[in-house]
Amino acid sequence: MATSETEPRWSIEIVNENDLVDLLPLMHAYCEFYHQTEQIPIISDDALMGVSRALIANPTHEGIQLIVRDFKERTPIGFATIYWCWSTLIGGRSAIMNDLFICEQYRGQGIADIVITECARQAREHGALSLAWETSIDNKRAQTVYNRSGASKSHRWTLTICFIYVCWIYFDRRTDLQGGRWSNRIRQLPIFRQFVNYFPLKLIKSEDLDSNQNYIFGFHPHGAFSLSALGNFGTDATNFSILFPNIRPHLMLLHIQFQFPFTREVLLNLGVCCVSKDSCEYLLSGKSGKGNALVIIIGGAREMYLTKNDTMILYLKTRKGFITLALKHGASLVPVISFGENELYQRYTCFNLFPNGIVWGRLFAGHIPRRCPVVTVVGKPIHVKQNINPISEEIDQLHNQYIQAVEQLFEVNKHKYSLGYVKLEIV
Known part of the structure; x- marks a missing residue:
């Protein structure tokens, strides 16, 4: 959590049921970005809330969402989503940071770096051995933030190729x-x-x-x-x-x-x-x-x-x-x-x-x-x-x-x- 010389400017908390009303507009804005850049269809409110409620119900095995607020006014300004998975190559649980969104008017203040640090801390607390990220291949700004934070790249196409090859090895065993x-x-x-x-x-x-x-x-x-x-x-x-x-x-x-x-x-x-x-x-x-x-x-x-x-x-x-x-x-x-x-x-x-x-x-x-x-x-x-x-x-x-x-x-x-x-x- 970021702090100034006197008091914190931002708060980062795990999403609970009371946060869903503030979280939904942020998720809409996030989906809109990918709709414009990669033509991904707009997701319904019920589907978005279904994802959030699944994570709230089982944070140990499914994942967690974090919501970022202005510390004084409690204004919601961003969120992040982490999903848990397992990796043979690291011999344990891995965390995938699938979503990271900060409202446009708050960008450029280092908030994304603070959120990534908090995601890494939460991943460690939940027993994950690594934290990877996923983003649009054209989203250079987000990639710069992730790389600066030391996160590892995890492109869907790479995982897909690995999955196909593992299936081939099994078929060809x-x-x-x-x-x-x-x-x-x-x-x-x-x-x-x-x-x-x-x-x-x-x-x-x-x-x-x-x-x-x-x-x-x-x-x-x-x-x-x-x-x-x-x-x-x-x-x-x-x-x-x-x-x-x-x-x-x-x-x-x-x-x-x-x-x-x-x-x-x-x-x-x-x-x-x-x-x-x-x-x-x-x-x-x-x-x-x-x-x-x-x-x-x-x-x-x-x-x-x-x-x-x-x-x-x-x-x-x-x-x-x-x-x-x-x-x-x-x-x-x-x-x-x-x-x-x-x-x-x-x-x-x-x-x-x-x-x-x-x-x-x-x-x-x-x-x-x-x-x-x-x-x-x-x-x-x-x-x-x-x-x-x-x-x-x-x-x-x-x-x-x-x-x-x-x-x-x-x-x-x-x-x-x-x-x-x-x-x-x-x-």
Whole structure:
């Protein structure tokens, strides 16, 4: 409430039933302004009073109205309306200042600033974590007042777009479980060529693949961020479609990666899918046809923390879920090794605070990797006979066969790509 050196000039009070007679002309003048500027129809007296009485009846859950009067003469000179809502992004109640009106003859005296301050105080008292405002996009004078007071902008069109997008995410929530969206145009964007040329990344095949089969590519190692997995299989920048015609690689990621707005749209158009059991079985069952290659980073997050530059540590001995999937659906297993992935970041142990070390780049320079060539070799497929109910001995047998294929692929290729000093350790 504003005060002069002697006494207050204005009073600001929460509207009650006795104030409605004085409030109605102010609300009429407010609606008239928007009728002239945005052609909003004039609202009836009954409708205006219905809004005010609803707020009076339930100020805790609906909102409040404030009326501004001349302190001495009690002349009504303005009003403001606050509605309560909830916001996920701030994790609590938010206050929307939907109306703010001061009679023309009283403008220019700082009354609007005083009202906004009182609105903020009332919002805090009612448990709101933020106070936002709405006004006509052409009402520059009001916007200047709001901005000067530190209020945040809340345009209806912005809220509408956000609401539509949230609805779309809900409607589209199973796409990452059903093969993604797959856009050759997105996968072949020039920016991805620049990405793979930075290192550079290179993709090598050992044998042609039959497009009438489905495959599980076991990708090794995880490294710090599996950048070569994204470049080689999440895009077509290293000519996967030429090397393996009519084969669709689906990089399989954790479900949390699809919870980020807009990023999820890019991933889905790249053919990236969730690595959940339901998602994998959808692609392998034939519901999306043949020629699918599920690229699974077998070691996962545990292997990420084992990343070393002189030893390729693969967290593989207890990872058998992909083996079971291959048996149940008769999908061929293809070992894949990225030579140089571990060299993209340098890991250091720091005062024993980080038992597995820290990654330079992640801590100090964002996620910028070193410029080291990475060669990803796609090995020969291990053809698997379908067995819908495999027993543990069959799973173990195929698992051991896969580990031997990984070891052979590593030994045959490590000297070709200047990594002869690197040791392979499977844990």
